[in-house]
Amino acid sequence: MRISAGLAAxxxxxxxxxxxxxxxxxxxxxxxxxxxxxxxxxxxxRRVAADSALEARATRLAAELRCPVCQxxxxxxxxxxxxxxxxxxxxxxxxQGRSDAEIRGxxxxxxxxxxxxxxxxxxxxLLVYILPAMALVAGFALVLLAIKKWTVPAGERRASLPDx
Amino acid sequence: xxxxxxxxxxxxxxxxLALFTFGLxxxxxxLIPSPLVGRPAPDFALPVVALADPPxxxxxxxxxxxxxxxxxxxxxxxxxxxxxxxxxRVEHRGLxxxxxxxxxxxxxxxxxxxxxxxxxxxxxxxxxxxxSYPALLDPGQLVAIDYGLVGVPExxxxxxxxxxxxxxxxxxxxxxxIEEIEKLLAEPAADPDAVTGAT
Numbered sequence: 269m270r271i272s273a274g275l276a277a278x279x280x281x282x283x284x285x286x287x288x289x290x291x292x293x294x295x296x297x298x299x300x301x302x303x304x305x306x307x308x309x310x311x312x313x314r315r316v317a318a319d320s321a322l323e324a325r326a327t328r329l330a331a332e333l334r335c336p337v338c339q340x341x342x343x344x345x346x347x348x349x350x351x352x353x354x355x356x357x358x359x360x361x362x363x364q365g366r367s368d369a370e371i372r373g374x375x376x377x378x379x380x381x382x383x384x385x386x387x388x389x390x391x392x393x394l395l396v397y398i399l400p401a402m403a404l405v406a407g408f409a410l411v412l413l414a415i416k417k418w419t420v421p422a423g424e425r426r427a428s429l430p431d432x
Numbered sequence: 433x434x435x436x437x438x439x440x441x442x443x444x445x446x447x448x449l450a451l452f453t454f455g456l457x458x459x460x461x462x463l464i465p466s467p468l469v470g471r472p473a474p475d476f477a478l479p480v481v482a483l484a485d486p487p488x489x490x491x492x493x494x495x496x497x498x499x500x501x502x503x504x505x506x507x508x509x510x511x512x513x514x515x516x517x518x519x520x521r522v523e524h525r526g527l528x529x530x531x532x533x534x535x536x537x538x539x540x541x542x543x544x545x546x547x548x549x550x551x552x553x554x555x556x557x558x559x560x561x562x563x564s565y566p567a568l569l570d571p572g573q574l575v576a577i578d579y580g581l582v583g584v585p586e587x588x589x590x591x592x593x594x595x596x597x598x599x600x601x602x603x604x605x606x607x608x609x610i611e612e613i614e615k616l617l618a619e620p621a622a623d624p625d626a627v628t629g630a631t
Contacts, residue, residue: 310572336582349547350581353573378580380467395451406444 313359326359329368333358333375334383342385466580466599473508473590474578475500478568481550483557492550498542498568501594507539507616508590509609512576513567514548515556517584519603524560526606530613531565538592539613541565546576546584591616 316322330344335351343351343358354375361371375383387393468474477500479493500508511527513520531541545553545567557563570576579588587604589597589612598612 336580350573350576354577356572357574357577377467378578379582380464380580382464 310356310360312363313356316359316363322362323359325368326355326362329358329362329371330355332372332385334379334385336379336383464582466596468580468588468596469599471596473500473510473588473594473596474575476568476570476575476578478544478570478575481545481553481567481569483554483563483567493569496566498566500590503540503590504594505538505592505621507534507592507613508588509539509541509613510544510579510588510590511541511604512544512546512579512581512584512586514546514584515552516548517546520585521556521560523585523587523603523605524563526604526609528560528562528564530606530609534613535564537617539617543567544570544575546570546581547573589613589616591619592621 316326327344331342333343333354335341335343335346335348335354337348337350338346341351343354358371361374366374372384381388387396389397477497480496480498482492482494509527509531511523513524527541527543531539534541541564543563543565550569553567557567573581579586582601585603587600589599591597597616600608
């Protein structure tokens, strides 16, 4: 009985914490849809937006690229005018039959590797990929050491136990 | 025992500190170096905004088109701006004065409008006492994206070969304009082979 009450409390807390996030996400999406419809857009971008398979590709690419005028948002997630224009440019390039690598390459040639939200795994960037794994291994080692230390050998335990 | 522990702590702490020092010492993370510097400037052909009194027919552009490739052999100062951008107002006087000063020395200034309307640009130019160089409309901000624009204002210096030589983020000063233009003017005029090779 106590356990289920606790579970309910946790569920309610999580739901309460999560609600504002959903609201803002919906608002942003609404705002961007408004602007997308209002602005004059190239014909090719419009056609790609209407094609669900091509639009899915454009959306996936936009989610990989950093919005230059935002803090840590992708082009896909940002409602800023420049991000919307960049999304349209991605659509246009998709419509022109460019490959994913070509489109990514275009943005890297203009903005540098900085524009990729997921850095390429090479050179100094490798640290980003290696360090977490190393930290995990080191953490495991620490925990093992600590457990070993906390565990009192069987012989000593009997001696140290209080009478009774 | 305590010595090995101290050594172990140092082994972990020193690389971490080095990493943090490197990360924090890089300055403003928004100031990313442009990959365009040293590379050919992306070409464009853009309509010129009518900066004079609003035309009666509601025509927003003069009908002229400016092509960057036509400026080959001249030095080009490319300034991205908007009427709603505060630092643009700061740099405007210097830009318009330097454009006048260098007009007959083979230096062209172009302003490229970033996410703004011709009417607002007209009002802005009138308010700031005129502009001695053309303002160009960039529909869809395709040229801005082509130049890897992060914000306004940004100013690009393009040499006689059509190569981007420097990018200034935020308001450009008269000192920066003079310094860079004089440096590019001092370079020998490109020989014809170099011009054809740089496309």
